[in-house]
Amino acid sequence: MNDSSTTEIRRRGLTLPPQSWLLGAGFLALYLLLDWASYVQPLRHTSITPWNPNTGVVMALLLTRGWRWAPLVAFGIFTGELLTDEGPPPWRVLALTSLYLATVYACAAWALRRRGRERSIETPRTAAWFAGVIAVAGGIAAAGYVGILVSAGQLSTDETWAGIGRYWIGEFNGIIALTPVLLLKVDRAPLWEKIRRHQREFILQALGAVFGVALAFALAAARDVRLFYPLFAPVTWIALRHGVPGAMISVSLIQAALVAALELTPGSIPLFDVQFPLLSLGVTALFLGALATQHDTTLGQMRQQDAALQRSMRFAVAGELASALAHELNQPLTALRSYVRSAELMIEPPAGTDERLAGTLRKAGEQAGRAAAVLQRLREFYQGEAARLEPTDPLMVCARVANALQDRMRRSAVEFQMRGAGLPRVMVDRTQLEIVIHNLLTNSLDAFDALPAGGPRPRCIEVAAQVRGMDVLIRVDDSGPGIGAGLTQRLFEPFVTSKISGMGLGLPLSRSLLRHLGGDLWSEPGRLGGASFVIRLATRPSPQTSL
Structure with missing residues (x-):
């Protein structure tokens, strides 16, 4: 490797892709927005508030991207406290608390990632790990944060334990409600299909959410914490029906509505008085949602196995x-x-x-x-008998099958081309390879026959062969309509077909025959705009070949 290539590699290593810059900017924007929106009823000169959803964004970023993003997290915490706090501490204190909090949560994310818990929460075991690590990390973060502020004279020693408790519950509330939502990977097509099939239930659940918001404002006006507990009913219903996604989205909405209601209603109870009920609601919804998600996943696996x-x-x-x-x-x-x-x-x-x-x-x-x-x-x-392997010219087999289909190609106005020269012989059962080539070519001809005559593209089938290592690859391309999007993942499953009169056995049988011979068959994007299949053949018997 020369000096110029080494310099290029180093330059690439120092250059972040555009997606990383966009992700960093999006994180900062969302963090600062939530920090500003949730800065209600704080302890003086601190960021100790009843609800900290911005920390949920921090944990989501560190879980999905790793500890290397901790400096950006520290910068976000520092900027948020500097811009949002009323009378923030000196910048040295802010820098120290920001670095400390970023380090604590980076360690928590590292611990979860090491256990493979960086993905969405789908089981009670994953929920327990997540809640346990977050509870410990939140406690360590609260103790250190309040300790730094007390040492710097920003808080009195009398406020130490109250500050630690309030900060810990606020961090725990924000993370446990928002982080699972941000870790979700939503497939929109099944989601819309589910909504369409259960419209009435979704309407009732939306009304339940509206009832929860109205109850939050009633709680604020009546100054009665007991009105909080009916909120468990709609959240439990949604959690059992929609798992972790529905549970944590509903909890986040209710938490936001309750904070807004208590802040906007004059003379309402302090937000710190509902911190623990909010935490109970979040933890209950998380575990109920995890149970429901595990149940749905198990049922789905059972259906797939069946x-x-x-x-x-x-x-x-x-x-x-x-x-x-x-x-x-x-x-x-x-x-x-x-x-x-x-x-x-x-x-x-x-x-x-x-x-x-x-x-x-x-x-x-x-x-x-x-x-x-x-x-x-x-x-x-x-019957599981051994294949009759013999040295075979693969292009001769292709030519023989194409010659047998020549009359049909002429009737369908299909041009056939074959490329490749100087190929080694492959160890196959000649008849079984003929079956595979015949299936692929007839599939292409069937696709052309289903098209109206006089289409814009010329009808063409191309067979090209090349050597790759110890194997020979044969690619069969056509300029037909291609493979439907719904069949791509299930193309080689038995009895899956788009033909009206087809059985759906040709491709599964072809792949099974090739793997029986130590080869393989797969689909790739077509060079001619239609379907494209690649056959891999071994030039010598391999361990998986049935001899």
């Missing part, structure tokens, strides 16, 4: 059917070949018959022989 079992059973039936067909059709196909051969002998000179008849009968005999060989190989494959 569907996989059903497909396996159907595939087994298909294997038995193939064995039966091979047994029952082998004799008539053998007889057909005998009859065709007899006809060829009978029309030989000097009979003087049409010369095309002999060629046609010869092709019929070849196809009957191929059908018998295919059925025999399928029977052997489903």
